[in-house]
Amino acid sequence: MPPKPRKPKNADLMDVYQRLYREYGPRNWWPGEGPFEIIAGAILTQNTAWRNVRLALHNMREARLWSFQALHEVEKDRLASVIRPSGYYNQKARKLKEFAAVVVNDFGGSLSAMLALDATVLRDRLLAVWGIGEETADDIVLYVANKPSFVIDAYTRRIVDRLGWQTGGSAYADYQNMFTRLLPKDAQLFNEYHALLDAHASRVCKKKPLCSECTLGDICMTGYAAQ
DNA sequence: TACCAGGTGACTG
DNA sequence: CAGTCACATGGT
Structure with missing residues (x-):
């Protein structure tokens, strides 16, 4: 049958x-170490092969762009050139900086403070960030905050x-x-x-x-x- | 060579 | 609300 x-x-x-x-x-899972790498990877992998994301993450490490504070301070065009292998690099540079700005300005630079929000509140707060859609928000809620969001x-x-x-x-x-x-x-x-x-x-x-x-x-x- | 890869936001009818 | 488009690279 x-x-x-x-x-x-x-x-x-x-x-x-x-x-x-x-x-x-x-x-x-997730194929990445620590909250920063998981979040950066979740943004960089949007409609992109993970192979290319690895190259971009490697470049970010080499360039010492490995914290939300560093992403907040770096010039957008420089970040774009560093993450070039991940594709959509102009858009993704903006997305990384928009997220970093929220962590630095709204949560005093403490990602933990953001992750402590109730799961649904956190999801809504993530969706309010330019460049974070439903899938990326759920990636972060589930794989960084360890809260059940499918x-x-x-x-x-x-x-x-x-x-x-x-x-x-x-x-x-x-x-x-x-x-x-x-x-x-x-x-x-x-x-x-x-x-x-x-x-x-x-x-x-x-x-x-x-x-x-x-x-x-x-x-x-x-x-x-x-x- | 053309197609594919862990989306999102802007715009249209 | 559903459809369409730009965004871009590296592998096969």
């Missing part, structure tokens, strides 16, 4: 989680859509609500689940999917059709 499009239940989400965990876990990205949408899981809409919140409603509100689970979806999408569930190698093949609309 081919899977049909439908709203999933908790058991469906946990089945996928367990299959992916057996295949790839534990992931120990991250939705292009990989997550692709896998959910191919499985045939109906979310009730195409907006970010529609996908996020599906996970949030059906899973226990646990930061460690959200962390690992998103990391596993990332691993699976980048290795198997690519734009051009490798369904013959997929551990979800028998429960996936796309995978079933491919057999």
Whole structure:
């Protein structure tokens, strides 16, 4: 019986989680050390391959642009030239400086003070920063503040859509609500689940999917059709 | 060579 | 509110 499009239940989400965990876990995400690198990486990786982000982060270290204070003080054009390998470097230089300005001016230079905000308040405060959208805000809430906010990205949408899981809409919140409603509100689970979806999408569930190698093949609309 | 990669904000109808 | 576009590099 081919899977049909439908709203999933908790058991469906946990089945996928367990299959992916057996295949790839534990992931120990995020690929970066410490709050500063995670936040800088989250901004630099917007619509960009992580390979290019690593080059830009390396350049920032070499240039001693490795604190929010330093980013706040550096000239924007110089920062742009340093992060050039990450692409969109003019926009991203502005984004890094906008974020640094908030940390320095609104939180006295203390990132910890910002991270201490209640999860939903923190998320709203992050969204108010130019250049921080929903995914980047959730990256920071989950992977820096360690508070449960499920991250939705292009990989997550692709896998959910191919499985045939109906979310009730195409907006970010529609996908996020599906996970949030059906899973226990646990930061460690959200962390690992998103990391596993990332691993699976980048290795198997690519734009051009490798369904013959997929551990979800028998429960996936796309995978079933491919057999 | 053309396509792809962990988005976001501005603008349009 | 949904669709479209600019933003840019490095790998395959």
